[in-house]
Amino acid sequence: MSHMSLKLAGLGAIMLALSACASSDAGGPAPGSAEEFQVNVGDRVFFDFDQYNLIPSAQATLDRQAAWLAQYSNVTILVEGHCDERGTREYNLALGARRANAVKDYLVGAGVDGSRVQTISYGKDRPAELGSNEAAWAANRRGVSVITAGAGS
Amino acid sequence: MTAQNVGEYAMENGQEKQRLNIFWARGILVLGVVLAFLSGLAPHSAHALLRIDITQGNVDPMPIAVPDFSGVSESDKQIGADVARVIGANLERSGLFQPLDPRSFIQKDLDFTSTPRFGDWRLIQSQALITGQIVGDGQGRLRVEFRLWDIFAEQQVVGFAFETTPENWRRVAHLVSDAIYERLTGEKGYFDTRVVFIAESGGKGNRIKRLAIMDQDGANPSFLTDGSYLVLTPRFSPTTQKITYMSYFSGLPRVYLFDIESGQQEVLGDFPGMTFAPRFSPDGNGVVMSFERDGNSDIFTMNLRTREVKRLTQDSNIDTSPSYSPDGSQIVFNSDRGGSSQLYVMNADGSNIRRISRGKGRYSTPVWSPRGDLIAFTKQYQGRFFIGVMRPDGSGDRVLSEGYHAEGPSWSPNGRVLIFFKETPSIDETGRGYSTKLWSVDLTGYNERRMSTPGDASDPAWSPLIQ
Numbered sequence: 001m002s003h004m005s006l007k008l009a010g011l012g013a014i015m016l017a018l019s020a021c022a023s024s025d026a027g028g029p030a031p032g033s034a035e036e037f038q039v040n041v042g043d044r045v046f047f048d049f050d051q052y053n054l055i056p057s058a059q060a061t062l063d064r065q066a067a068w069l070a071q072y073s074n075v076t077i078l079v080e081g082h083c084d085e086r087g088t089r090e091y092n093l094a095l096g097a098r099r100a101n102a103v104k105d106y107l108v109g110a111g112v113d114g115s116r117v118q119t120i121s122y123g124k125d126r127p128a129e130l131g132s133n134e135a136a137w138a139a140n141r142r143g144v145s146v147i148t149a150g151a152g153s
Numbered sequence: 154m155t156a157q158n159v160g161e162y163a164m165e166n167g168q169e170k171q172r173l174n175i176f177w178a179r180g181i182l183v184l185g186v187v188l189a190f191l192s193g194l195a196p197h198s199a200h201a202l203l204r205i206d207i208t209q210g211n212v213d214p215m216p217i218a219v220p221d222f223s224g225v226s227e228s229d230k231q232i233g234a235d236v237a238r239v240i241g242a243n244l245e246r247s248g249l250f251q252p253l254d255p256r257s258f259i260q261k262d263l264d265f266t267s268t269p270r271f272g273d274w275r276l277i278q279s280q281a282l283i284t285g286q287i288v289g290d291g292q293g294r295l296r297v298e299f300r301l302w303d304i305f306a307e308q309q310v311v312g313f314a315f316e317t318t319p320e321n322w323r324r325v326a327h328l329v330s331d332a333i334y335e336r337l338t339g340e341k342g343y344f345d346t347r348v349v350f351i352a353e354s355g356g357k358g359n360r361i362k363r364l365a366i367m368d369q370d371g372a373n374p375s376f377l378t379d380g381s382y383l384v385l386t387p388r389f390s391p392t393t394q395k396i397t398y399m400s401y402f403s404g405l406p407r408v409y410l411f412d413i414e415s416g417q418q419e420v421l422g423d424f425p426g427m428t429f430a431p432r433f434s435p436d437g438n439g440v441v442m443s444f445e446r447d448g449n450s451d452i453f454t455m456n457l458r459t460r461e462v463k464r465l466t467q468d469s470n471i472d473t474s475p476s477y478s479p480d481g482s483q484i485v486f487n488s489d490r491g492g493s494s495q496l497y498v499m500n501a502d503g504s505n506i507r508r509i510s511r512g513k514g515r516y517s518t519p520v521w522s523p524r525g526d527l528i529a530f531t532k533q534y535q536g537r538f539f540i541g542v543m544r545p546d547g548s549g550d551r552v553l554s555e556g557y558h559a560e561g562p563s564w565s566p567n568g569r570v571l572i573f574f575k576e577t578p579s580i581d582e583t584g585r586g587y588s589t590k591l592w593s594v595d596l597t598g599y600n601e602r603r604m605s606t607p608g609d610a611s612d613p614a615w616s617p618l619i620q
Contacts, residue, residue, distance in 0.1 A: 050493065088517040088531050088560050089385060089612065090430040091487060091494055093406070094443065094450040094471040097427055101448025121406065121427060125383060130357045130584030
């Protein structure tokens with residue numbers, strides 16, 4: 001019995017050490033990391049059904065992305081354009097391209113060099129949410145900025 | 154009894170001549186020979202009694218008997234049973250025929266070289282009878298002979314023989330099915346064809362998609378890509394054993410060409426942006442597709458010989474899913490230039506663009522019928538998806554199928570049947586309950602049924618009649 005509890009205590013100590021490693025001293029993601037970009041800046045924006053214009057909340061997210069990209073000028077990104085499942089495949093490939101490009105245009109307008117921003121469309125073929133309901137569809141109508149190089153770890 | 158002279162063979166009634174049919178498929182020669190009529194019972198070909206009217210949608214399928222084809226050796230008998238089974242299944246699936254239960258057959262001593270006892274077949278309400286035999290030469294060649302009989306007129310309607318190798322028996326069964334279908338409906342058959350599609354596996358969130366091909370009855374499925382990269386929207390060449398499709402092979406979404414026989418694939422063109430939604434021109438010498446640049450998608454053609462590219466649309470809206478008319482003079486496509494996705498027709502040089510869809514909802518994926526008389530499409534309206542057809546001028550818009558999600562019709566080569574895919578919705582947040590399957594429906598809206606596929610499937614496209 002006493003042997004067992006000793007072992008458990010040891011395991012607890014290891015877990016504490018691991019979680020300490022994963023966080024910066026400030027307790028959040030490391031500055032300049034992809035994790036920081038996802039968690040603190042916000043890596044995605046959302047669109048209305050069959051639309052590619054940037055709604056105010058999307059613009060606010062992209063303003064933060066532009067500021068972060070200005071701070072970490074070695075970072076390059078790939079903007080993925082995605083759609084919900086309520087459309088046909090080829091049309092959604094075109095619509096996803098529209099959305100990815102709307103994100104890119106906004107970032108470039110906010111001062112990010114266009115050469116740092118690539119785009120790709122996945123249409124409806126890479127859903128983030130797997131349900132078949134309004135909430136899932138809204139979450140899937142998205143532009144996601146994925147860091148391809150230059151971020152800290 | 155049979156004639157095998159190369160060239161033309163005159164039927165015994167002297168009214169009709171039919172050329173020897175020679176088919177090449179995947180390196181195998183199939184000889185088709187017209188069989189003479191037995192005992193002078195030639196039909197009055199201008200007044201063939203046995204006939205199916207396929208224009209109205211068939212409510213009463215024709216009862217037909219398809220007994221096992223006879224054979225002397227055990228292996229020939231087995232092939233004879235298999236051939237009859239495949240023919241019966243083809244005819245049944247068309248919705249136009251009702252193959253009768255073999256247990257009801259009264260005449261058990263069918264002899265291929267003599268006339269059947271018509272009374273025995275009338276008794277079980279059969280209107281047509283197919284008899285056949287398999288003659289193996291013991292040296293790797295096989296002769297499949299069949300006759301189609303009109304039970305009420307008590308005469309042979311047609312007879313053919315095909316020569317091939319034993320492993321090709323299934324193809325011969327499709328050729329026999331096509332001959333019967335053609336004779337009884339007056340239209341070309343579509344059984345000796347294949348379907349290219351996207352085979353899907355894995356969860357909804359991490360789908361593995363592979364380019365796949367199978368016979369139209371679901372037999373002989375095989376994968377053409379390994380699933381390590383995303384592939385979408387394959388289409389058959391109307392003239393060669395080639396497929397055009399879209400692939401993320403290099404990480405970039407591009408249109409590719411795949412040679413089924415060699416397994417070779419190549420990217421089409423050197424475009425800076427995404428290329429997608431490819432379809433062959435009717436002569437097989439070109440591909441029409443969309444090219445996206447800076448977010449805007451327009452329609453281009455590429456000549457496959459010279460690789461010359463021509464831009465057809467210039468506007469700032471989404472233009473995609475182009476499809477040629479069978480004479481090559483026009484292209485139908487979908488565009489959101491009017492505010493939502495609708496169907497437009499233009500001349501093949503990009504001039505004279507006019508909207509044809511006028512109904513409520515969003516229209517997309519237009520596909521011109523190989524007969525030229527209709528355009529099939531996907532429609533979205535009030536949260537439902539529909540497969541429908543309209544005339545090229547937009548009139549006669551009607552729905553053939555509907556569901557939570559139905560998409561992407563493709564025509565059988567005779568323009569009578571459409572294949573498409575249907576998805577079921579997820580029932581929870583893990584994607585459980587989601588599936589995608591291939592379906593077919595007759596042009597009349599009757600006879601909707603699921604096609605057999607190995608697992609989930611989407612984006613089907615029908616081959617032309619195999620050359």
